[in-house]
Amino acid sequence: MGVDRSQLFLIHQKEGFKPTFGHLVSMMNYVRSTTLEAVEGLTVEELDFLIHDEANSVGMLLAHMAAVERIYQIVTFERRNPTAEEEEALSAGLELGEKGKAAFKGFPLEHYLADLEAAREDTYNKFRTLSDEWLFEQTNWWWNEQGNNYFKWFHVFEDEINHRGQIRMIKKIYSIEKNHVVK
Incomplete structure (x- = not known):
């Protein structure tokens, strides 16, 4: 999942993609590079940490990012709403809450x-197969x-940016709570 850092700050054509897709990619x-930097080296304990009972964990947010991308693949590439089975398979990642807490706990970062x-x-x-005109449909x-x-x-990536901000905040709170010395 590595990104060529020498090209990271250039919005331009990407090999294998039509011109406008190159910009999107x-x-x-x-965005993905900065998300990966934000979670690099996190332990299972850090991934599962909840600020409070109603909060999302970092692991839940990462699962949410993947589920959002999957649902948008269905909606845009296949031009349809997800089936009941697809919605059920993605629901823990999309809805989060109690369902997400149950589904996304105890996994290492690699998962x-x-x-x-x-x-x-x-x-x-799929992007490689589509015309730039598809983006404007x-x-x-x-x-x-x-x-x-x-x-x-x-x-899809705007949502990731928002959740990456939450991840950074969760990491700071985790660090404060774990390093807080009770006297």
């Missing part, structure tokens, strides 16, 4: 990274407004 690569990498590999494999989207595929995939 450039942004997605940067979550493999899921993220597999989802992204599937996304990029419109459908009814949120609030019955028009949305295009470019926006939908922007939202």
